[in-house]
Amino acid sequence: MALKPNYYETLYVVRPDLKEDELSKIQSKLPEFIEAHEGEVMKSDKWAERSLAYEILDHKRGVFYILIFKALPTVTRDIEKHLRFYNTDVLRFMTVKITEEVAVREKNAAESSAAESEVAETPPAAETAKAPEAPAEPAPTEEPKSETVETAADQPETPQEVTPEETAAQPQEQETPIEEPTEPQAAEAETEVQSAPETAEEEGGKE
Amino acid sequence: MESPRNRRYFAKKKVCRFCTEPLEIDYKNVDLMSRFISDRKKIVPRRNSGLCAFHQRQLAIAIKRTRYMALLPYTVLH
Structure with a gap:
């Protein structure tokens, strides 16, 4: 009965016209749930603001926020x-289990972008890199926001992986296209039974 | 016995993109996901996408997640 902590990623969409204090009311609770059970918030960021593919509650646009954390499985229920x-x-939220590798990479990316914004702005906010901000602090949340939006717009190919800080941090990802065969998908799928044999091998002869 | 039809098929055979390229299937990567849906917003079958069975399954899950988050439409009728 040993519950082990896992890595999770929650993506949620809020109304675009949501006020700042209402948003912080929603967001401020999330780290509490995680840290109450010796979890760790690894990244909490605005992901993008974009138009929705279909209307939800008559909203045509939505603001996406992402939360990456390490916690026991029961915490996801609270969140x-x-x-x-x-x-x-x-409007929408979804929690997905992710691999440790992805979580750590996202954390490093978030930290380096936070560090960058610190250098640009205010040195005293040194802790924010370590502890991904509670939404109560406006300064650190502000900076990564604009950044993620930018990268999403500039590089539609792979918005997460190729943020400029990250390429600086681990350049080998770019240089060697064939890296060690990591299988990040293997563990990613939440409750996949990986048993289906390759039945579909009669190559589409009859189309 | 080789019919012309078979020959045409083998000439077209693709290798799974996710096996050969350093790409990750990520439901948040909307541009990548949208490349694997048809103009009617259906998930492209394996014979057209050219993916291996493993990655086609991962992709199908990812596309459904993308749809749920309203990043991709379910149909053209929305």
């Missing part, structure tokens, strides 16, 4: 319950 409580403001 989803909390988000569901604000179901007129939070």
Whole structure:
């Protein structure tokens, strides 16, 4: 009965016209849930603001926020319950299990971008790199926001992986296209039974 | 016995992109996901996408996640 912590990623969409204080009311609780059970918030960021593919509650646009954390499986239930409580403001949310590798990479990317914004702005906010901000602090949340939007717009190919800081941090990802065969998908799928044999091998002879 | 039809098929055979390229299937990568849906927003079958069975399954899951988050449409009728 040893529950082990996993890595999770929650993506949630809020109404575009949501006020700052209402948003922080929603967001401020999330780290509490995680840290209450010796979890760790690895990244909490605005991901993008974009138009939705279909209307949700008559909203055509939405603001996407991403939360990456390490916690026990039970924590996801608290988080989803909390988000569901604000179901007129939070239009959609989804928690997905991710691999440690992806989580750590995202954390490093978030940290380096936070560090960069610190250098640009205010040195005293040195802790923010370590502890991904509670939404109460406006300065650190502001900076990565604009950055993620930019990268998403500039590089539609792979918005996460190729943020400029990250390429600086680990250049070998770019140089050697064939890196060691990591299988990040293997563990990613939440409850996949990886048993289906390759039945579909009768190559589409009859189209 | 080789019919012309078979020959045409083998000439077209593709290798799975996710096996050969350093790409990750990520439901947040909307541009990548949208390359694997048809103009009617259906998931492209394996014979057209050219993916291996493993990655086609991963991709199908990812596309469904993308749709749920309203990043891709389910149909053209929305």
